[in-house]
Amino acid sequence: MNSLDNLREVMRRDRVFDFMLQTTGLEVDLSHGTILYLEDISVSFDGFKAINDLNLYIDAGELRCIIGPNGAGKTTMMDIITGKTRPDKGSAFFGQNINLMQLSEPEIAQAGIGRKFQKPTVFESHTVFENLELSMAGDKRIWPTLTAQLNGIQRDKIDEVLEIIALQEQRNLYAGALSHGQKQWLEIGMLLMQSPKLLLVDEPVAGMTHQEMDRTAELLTSLAGTHTVVVVEHDMDFVRSIARKVTVLHQGSVLAEGSMDEVQADPRVIEVYLGE
Template identity: 70%
Template sequence: MNMFKALARRDQVFDFMTPEVSPVDVRHGPILYLEDVSVSFDGFQAINKLNLTIDDGELRCIIGPNGAGKTTMMDTITGKTRPDSGQVWFGSRHNLLRMSEPEIATLGIGRKFQKPTVFEALTVIENLELAMAADKRVLPSLTARLSSEQRDRIHEVVRLIGLKPAAHGLAGILSHGQKQWLEIGMLLMQRPRLLLVDEPVAGMTEQEMELTADLLTRLAGKGRQSVVVVEHDMGFVRSIARQVTVLHQGSVLAEGTMDQVSSDPRVVEVYLGEESGAEVA
């Protein structure tokens, strides 16, 4: 049995990750909506009238060559970059362009960057405690008294991300893949409704990639979280993809299932060159 499935097969695991009171209204539409978003830097058009819709509980893969606008798109969603024009909505009531980065994170959007950033001198458990704590200073966070519900939540997330055997070990001795899972766990401690994951399998072994695919699939599998994955590894994308969006020159080039986009001549040309007849794989 898959390790993650064995460690986190109970439904209650996902209950600890669901926001206690979600302010996001998705009754009349998607959880994330970008309309005609454009971003330029010193004359370079990073995003050009981008339109993107993510449904509640969806797992979406975003692919595209370097310079396609993937990182700028995530920067715009999280408030790091302000677009020149367009709209970005989280549910039907929250205009993200009027909110700061901390406000957007508090609202329920979590982002995992490509390079994991964990506190290597702290244990796995302590990293999760720190991620959950209201007071983000290290000493108050580690000396605060946890409630039984908080302790249960930490241990459920530890099992979910497959790090129970390493729970009391230092994060610094974890493998690259395990650090990636720990960072995902740290985001889950904040109960996000939308999780943005940037190149999660870069530098991973084949086994770590398989476990990561299972983890991300299950996060969205209960329909309680939406997951957007930006990734260059097409084998990994194919293993998790339900719906794929292809970005090119800051706009959506193609959208559909992996089979649909991989057989699109425009996608083949963008990825493999005009003279190649091979499919994206």
């Protein structure tokens, strides 16, 4: 291979070098303003096409809502983004430079993608403060974890996140004693401790009271800009309260995209989803 070929190999957009994976995090290139590219993605399970030539683009700092009927491919899409599922074909890039297909699940999380599942998974026998401390980015091997001492910057980070998720007064309360909504906010806070650039949030208001839903709307809206937030949700009132741009999935591909008013007025969306 000559020097020109070497240069071309180095400059390939889909190239991620092994030494880069050993760092604490890959620096995502957002120079084009787009943080997530899913292009021509397809994946089948036992002959069923869960994702079918999906093309989806998410801008850095935006709050995007993903809606669609059951079986539309919403969960599978998030599984692909986070590395849990590998597609049969297509490409997935985080920014201009990070090929998600070449990274493992932990490496994708380390690169700056956080995912919150529908059911909160907090450490119920630990306090709110301890949950955030355990979630802090850093060396998670047994010995470093056991011997770690919080410094001032780390304590400030926990205090900052406690304020964001509005759990300052519950900081010394065991997580198991929190309400359902508070556990959801704590789990979002645990993700924030990792300083993710992209947050994937799955049905955040399922089982919440109206008051908790309102607070969750405020929380997710406040995160946009500093973070990119993708919310999958079935509650249309909640989606309307936070939506800036809505993507409708159907049969594994994008059916419609636009403002909430635009997608609600789309005859195809009414037929396959809103008219149910």
